[in-house]
Structures are given as C-alpha cells and as structure tokens.
Amino acid sequence: xxxxxxxxxxxxxxxxxxxxxxxxxxxxxxxxxxxxxxxxxxxxxxxxxxxxxxxxxxxxxxxxxxxxxxxxxxxxxxxxxxxxxxxxxxxxxxxxxxxxxxxxxxxxxxxxxxxxxxxxxxxxxxxxxxxxxxxxxxxxxxxxxxxxx
Numbered sequence: 001x002x003x004x005x006x007x008x009x010x011x012x013x014x015x016x017x018x019x020x021x022x023x024x025x026x027x028x029x030x031x032x033x034x035x036x037x038x039x040x041x042x043x044x045x046x047x048x049x050x051x052x053x054x055x056x057x058x059x060x061x062x063x064x065x066x067x068x069x070x071x072x073x074x075x076x077x078x079x080x081x082x083x084x085x086x087x088x089x090x091x092x093x094x095x096x097x098x099x100x101x102x103x104x105x106x107x108x109x110x111x112x113x114x115x116x117x118x119x120x121x122x123x124x125x126x127x128x129x130x131x132x133x134x135x136x137x138x139x140x141x142x143x144x145x146x147x148x149x
Contacts, residue, residue, distance in 0.1 A: 006032055006042070010077070018080045019073060020089060024050045027070040028112065031077055038115045039078035042133075043070050047106035062104035067140045068095055071128040075114035075144060079124065085148060093123060093145035102137040109133035114144070123147050 010031035016022065033040035045062055052060040069092070076090035104110055111131045118125045123146060130140040 006030075008032060009034055015077060019076045021073060026073070027066065028073045028077065031074070034078060034081060036082060036116075037078070037119075038113070039074050041074040041077070041112040041114075043110040043112060045104055045106055045108045045110060049106070052106065060106050062108075062110075064098070064100045064140065067100070067104060067110070067130050068098060068128075068142060068144070070110065071112050071114055071130055071140070071142070072144050072146075074112040075116065075126045075128065075146065078114060078116055078126075079119065079146060079148065089149050091147045091149055093147040096143040096145070098140065098142035100140050102132060102135070102139050104130070104132060104139050107134075110139060121148070 008030045012029055015028055027043055028041045029044050030042040032042060051063055051066060055063050072092050079085050079090045080088060111133050114126045114128045116124055116126045125143060125145050128142050128144050129138060132139050
C-alpha cells in the first residue's frame with residue numbers, strides 16, 4: 001500500500017540514472033529521504049515479482065537474500081549520488097550480523113533505511129534495516145559492506 005503522505009525524491013527512472021541495476025533486478029522503487037550518510041527508500045512488493053513463482057509458491061515470501069540486496073541497492077544510491085563517486089559502481093562487499101525477523105509478502109511496502117557508517121575512497125560499511133510499513137515490524141537488520149569500483 002502506498003503512503004499518500006510520503007514524499008518521493010526519486011522514482012525508478014531517476015534511480016536508474018545512479019545505479020546500474022535494471023529489471024528484473026532493480027528492486028528499489030522510490031527514494032524518500034537522502035543525504036550524504038543516510039537513505040530511506042521503498043520497495044513495493046507485488047504478487048507478480050519473478051521470485052514468487054519458485055520461492056515457496058504455496059506461501060509467497062520474499063527471499064531474505066533479496067531483502068538484503070534491496071537494502072544494498074538503497075545504500076548504493078546514497079553512495080553514488082555523491083559527486084566524488086558519480087559514474088562508479090558500488091559492489092556488494094559483504095553482509096554481517098543479518099537477522100530476519102518477519103516475513104515480507106505480496107502487498108507489503110518495505111521501508112529501507114541505510115546509514116553509511118564508514119565510507120572511504122574504495123570501500124565502506126553501513127547499517128541497514130528493512131521495516132514492513134503496514135505493521136511497523138522489522139523484517140531484516142544487518143551490516144552491509146560496499147566496494148566502490
């Protein structure tokens with residue numbers, strides 16, 4: 001469900017100007033907040049997502065690894081929007097302390113929050129959290145690492 005009061009700073013087309021991901025692997029739908037160290041984004045989870053066909057088709061659940069990838073894509077927008085990183089790619093460098101707390105199912109809006117805690121010229125880390133908008137429940141928390149190339 002879309003939050004009618006949510007401000008959209010960037011839509012999918014604008015996100016594609018910053019990160020190289022394309023369908024079916026562009027997972028972030030909107031950027032709602034963005035500064036040099038934090039990003040807040042949204043993934044609208046729909047029943048026709050390609051992965052639901054084979055991932056527990058009897059009980060459609062968004063794969064945890066794709067929740068983490070969605071968080072990483074949001075973090076990449078925060079990095080690559082900065083002038084000194086424009087035109088580069090933020091590769092996924094690692095995951096630490098990932099905890100999956102609640103299922104994400106079709107119809108959910110996943111609120112993605114990433115805070116860049118360390119950012120150097122070639123690598124960085126961030127704390128990430130995905131929350132189910134409708135319930136306010138945490139779906140995933142982790143630390144993600146980026147390599148900038």
